[in-house]
Amino acid sequence: MAGREGTTTPQSGSTSWTGFIKSISSFSGDLSSLTAPPFILSPTSLTEYSAYWVSDPALLVAPASISDPEQRAVAVLKWFISTLKQQYSSRNEKMGSEKKPLNPFLGELFLAKWPIAGTESALELASEQVSHHPPVTAYNITDTDKTVKLTGYNGQKASVSKTLAITIKQVGHAILEFPKLNESYLITLPALHIEGLVSGSPYVELDKHTYVVSSTGFVSKISYSGKGWLSGSKNSFTANTWHKDSPKKILYAAEGQWTGSFHILDSHKKEVASHDPATVPHPTPVVADIASQDPLESRRAWQKVAEGVKKGDMDLVGHEKTIIEESQRQLRKREKEEGREWTRRYFDRLDKDPVFERLASCVGEQAEPDKTGGIWVAKATKAL
Numbered sequence: 001m002a003g004r005e006g007t008t009t010p011q012s013g014s015t016s017w018t019g020f021i022k023s024i025s026s027f028s029g030d031l032s033s034l035t036a037p038p039f040i041l042s043p044t045s046l047t048e049y050s051a052y053w054v055s056d057p058a059l060l061v062a063p064a065s066i067s068d069p070e071q072r073a074v075a076v077l078k079w080f081i082s083t084l085k086q087q088y089s090s091r092n093e094k095m096g097s098e099k100k101p102l103n104p105f106l107g108e109l110f111l112a113k114w115p116i117a118g119t120e121s122a123l124e125l126a127s128e129q130v131s132h133h134p135p136v137t138a139y140n141i142t143d144t145d146k147t148v149k150l151t152g153y154n155g156q157k158a159s160v161s162k163t164l165a166i167t168i169k170q171v172g173h174a175i176l177e178f179p180k181l182n183e184s185y186l187i188t189l190p191a192l193h194i195e196g197l198v199s200g201s202p203y204v205e206l207d208k209h210t211y212v213v214s215s216t217g218f219v220s221k222i223s224y225s226g227k228g229w230l231s232g233s234k235n236s237f238t239a240n241t242w243h244k245d246s247p248k249k250i251l252y253a254a255e256g257q258w259t260g261s262f263h264i265l266d267s268h269k270k271e272v273a274s275h276d277p278a279t280v281p282h283p284t285p286v287v288a289d290i291a292s293q294d295p296l297e298s299r300r301a302w303q304k305v306a307e308g309v310k311k312g313d314m315d316l317v318g319h320e321k322t323i324i325e326e327s328q329r330q331l332r333k334r335e336k337e338e339g340r341e342w343t344r345r346y347f348d349r350l351d352k353d354p355v356f357e358r359l360a361s362c363v364g365e366q367a368e369p370d371k372t373g374g375i376w377v378a379k380a381t382k383a384l
Helices: 009-024 044-052 056-067 068-089 303-311 315-336 353-358
Strands: 042-046 100-102 107-115 122-132 135-145 149-159 167-176 183-188 191-195 203-207 209-214 216-225 237-242 252-257 262-266 271-275 347-350 376-379
Touching: 042 044, 042 191, 042 303, 042 376, 044 056, 044 068, 044 107, 044 122, 044 135, 056 068, 068 183, 068 203, 068 209, 068 216, 068 237, 068 252, 068 271, 107 191, 122 347, 135 237, 135 376, 167 353, 183 353, 203 216, 209 353, 303 315
Parallel strands: 042 100
Antiparallel strands: 107 122, 122 135, 135 149, 149 167, 167 183, 167 191, 183 209, 191 203, 209 216, 216 237, 237 252, 252 262, 262 271, 347 376
């Protein structure tokens, strides 16, 4: 679920909204399996959400052209924070409220690309549902010049708190690489919760903290906070950057709103970078026409379901979802009978990832492969 802060539920759906709130207040387990009312459903599959890493193609590739590793670390921090609005708050602005995405099926794909302004290069994305139980999406983003590569995976488990906020724990991580510089960054994922459900004006807040850790030794910690009963602003954050050899020496500090503008200052309080999403266009990914897509690609596979969601026709949604789900059950049954497992197209499963372990050791992070069906990495020889 994600959407625009401060949007209220349409009055015509207020009765259904009240029923939905009552249903989640007594629900136990993962909310992804809960049937939601029409106005809370998104026509978009969760596999498409990997595209929000590329909120600004230029910012993603910019660090690759910076010669100084410390300045690259600052540029990566700026890029990462700039993605948060798209990733966690802007995904359904046109639809007007928080939306529950379609749950992907095993093997589902979303393929897209973004031209990089001023160059002949483009960023290309392969997003794949690599596990269904537990649900896990993996993604790989590279530019055609092979100067940047972002690979990661994440699973989500949603539950309801006593205050009727939806709490979402994300499991997984991303690795950003600049191959020509022989440099890697570990990016951990924030927890989040959705507030404002009772009032019918839901919005996302990020929880706790995330790390961005460079193989050159620079570490950034981003801490999230939100609006409290008496103080604070929605979607706020602070960040500090240091070198692992001198963890008490803060080199850079940042603060602002991850849905709004922010500034990065050096140790002398001089601004070295800033960002305002209101001034930056977010290009739409280029996706093949539905008719020419692979049958496993999200927009083709879910086309009729998405049409039903947009029309508010839940009979059509239920019918078409049943067709997809029954087909998947038959595939799993046949695989079990034949003693084989579904072959992932773009990703391999590992028990350990040396790159992750080396970078994670700086901040005490650990992988949880038992919660994500393994550690997922892009296949080395697979072209997008």
